[in-house]
Amino acid sequence: MLRLFLWERRVSGRRLVIVGHGMVAQRLLEELTARKHPYGLIRVFNGEPVPAYNRILLSSVLAGEASEDSVQLKPDTWFAERNIVCHQGDAVATIDTAQRQVTTTSGFQAAYDDLVFATGSRPAALGIEGEQLPGVMGFRDLQDTRALIDVSQRCRRAVVIGGGFLGLEAAEGLRARGMAVTVLHRSDHLLNRQLDPVAGALLASALTARGVTIRTGASPQSIAGSQRARAVQLTDDTLISTDLVVVAAGITPRTELARATGLACDRGILVDEGLASSVPGIYALGECCQLGEETFGLVEPGYRQAAVLAGRLCGEDRRFAPDTVATRLKISGIPIYSCGATSPDENTDSVVWQDRETDRYCHLLIRNNRLTGAVLFGETQDGPWYEEQIRRGDDISQRRHTLAFGAAYDTH
Ligand SMILES: Cc1cc2nc3c(=O)[nH]c(=O)nc-3n(C[C@H](O)[C@H](O)[C@H](O)COP(=O)(O)OP(=O)(O)OC[C@H]3O[C@@H](n4cnc5c(N)ncnc54)[C@H](O)[C@@H]3O)c2cc1C
Incomplete structure (x- = not known):
């Protein structure tokens, strides 16, 4: 252990420790290694016994539509070639911020200059009797x-x-x-x-x-x-x-280690727009973090955070801002898309197109002549186009009568 520690002291460049190796941590590694980063050594600790995998595909694995092998994101060689050391099945148990050192459940210790929390979340508890029963x-x-x-x-x-x-x-x-x-x-x-x-x-x-x-x-x-x-x-x-x-009644950001380390937490680990926590040299991203009032339950904002944080760790001036989140879902082959507002209020008009034979449905929400939301069911090809219209915020009063038919019928 002492020999390893001395070797780490001799590593040239800074040392980065990432706590958690889920989809967002993996994207951070990819963003970092695509840049000229300042780290001589990157260590990733994961509570799970495998390196990062495509968690989204677990639904397909459960349904028997995909094999376990297909969820792997990168082969072992990818990490070795980039001087990234993965510690699988060895969660970080404590962090000494004065010494800048982590200790894992197996007793392994590693020093860091910068540390990133990417601990994700866990299923939210229901708080009802019998929840702990086997089954x-x-x-x-x-x-x-x-x-x-x-x-x-x-x-x-x-x-x-x-x-x-x-x-x-x-x-x-x-x-x-x-x-x-x-x-x-x-x-x-x-x-x-x-x-x-x-x-x-x-x-x-x-x-x-x-x-x-x-x-x-x-x-x-x-x-x-x-x-x-x-x-x-x-x-x-x-x-x-x-x-x-x-x-499956929601998720809870995993903050217990961050709290024990003295990081400011609310529902998630509190971060600023640069993904910095309240403790210098410690950052957080993905489902474990919270920016303002917002926490994150989908992978896309986590990916954007990874790009921002990688940039910042490499000296770029980048900021993360939450965005209108578009949700494209496919539940057992049923396409669904939603973006922006989903329910009208007294200041919102609705334009609805529905084909009762095929169960195709499109509900557009319009406020002040601007598209503010789209809910699509059955046919979602135009989803990204509606998202683009929402982002642009153009006056759509001249196109209102064709908008629900999608991009192909747009008169703009
Ligand atoms: C079945 C399923 C389907 C999904 N489908 C979609 C979808 O269709 N679209 C979408 O956008 N999102 C989907 N999601 C959500 C998406 O997977 C998450 O948003 C994404 O994985 C979050 O990434 P993350 O890296 O923040 O956290 P995670 O992927 O949860 O990774 C966190 C990792 O940190 C580890 N960890 C925790 N504490 C420690 C510690 N102390 N030390 C070391 N390691 C630790 C955990 O074991 C875990 O492996 C789905 C999720 C599930 C479960």
Whole structure:
């Protein structure tokens, strides 16, 4: 250990430690190594036993549409060729900011000049009785995915708590594996953060047609069972028998190490526009960070943060600003796109185009003659074009009658 430490002291250039090796940390490495960066040594510590992988593809792995091998992002040689040392399955346990040194759960120690938190998030807890029972699972990482596949081969019924995109992907994956799945969603329509009620209802009927039972306006009160989860009890006292409960009711940024290290945290690790935390030399990005009131639950803002932080660590003057987030989702082949506002208010006009035969739907929200939101269901090819119109903020009063038909019919 001492020899290693002395060797590190002799490393020329600065030393960077990254805590967490998820999708955003990996993008940071790619952004850094594409530049002339100042680091003689980069160490990445990961709590998971594998290097960064495409977490988004876990839904396809669960559904049996993709293999585990296909989620790998880079081969081992990629890291070795760039003088990046990956420590897998060895989470950082403590950080000594005075000595600028991290210690892992295995007792390994490494010095740093700069440190980046990229610890991501975990499934949010429900805070209800029975949540700790065996048979209640999350859907976050490769290990969860393997465990869910294993249960699906032995058991018949599943209840998924949460009708957001993660819950619906879990539900579809388990259904594709042959389970009878019920989705419980507290709001009155599915994907209520991305869709309006009509698109939410179209999605519910498409999933119902595939055999998933959807219960909206349903809140779980407790999970019943003695040795393992046996049923979910709703607030209206309905009892739904099950063999498996998947909790997908939002995410919580992983901040415990940052808090213990003395970094200012709210829901996430607080950062400024340069992704700097409250402690000099320590930065945070991805799902673990919070800028102003905003935390991040999709990969795209994390990628933009990675570009900004890499630039800053290389001396560029760059800033991250949250953006209108467009959500393009494909739940079991059902295309969905939403961008900007999703529900009208007293100052918003709606232009709606719907084909009831094919279940194609387009809802545009217009405020002061400017496009402020678009919800698309069934056909999403024009999604990026609507996003561009929202960003540009041009007066669309002359094009209002054709806008809902998409770019091909635009008279502009
Ligand atoms: C099944 C699924 C499907 C998804 N689909 C989409 C999608 O379609 N579109 C989209 O935009 N987003 C999607 N997401 C979200 C997307 O995956 C995340 O936004 C993205 O992975 C966040 O990256 P991150 O690097 O911030 O965190 P993560 O990818 O969560 O990585 C954080 C890593 O840090 C590790 N870690 C934590 N604490 C420590 C520690 N103390 N020491 C060392 N390591 C530590 C964790 O083990 C983890 O490996 C999906 C997520 C899931 C789970």
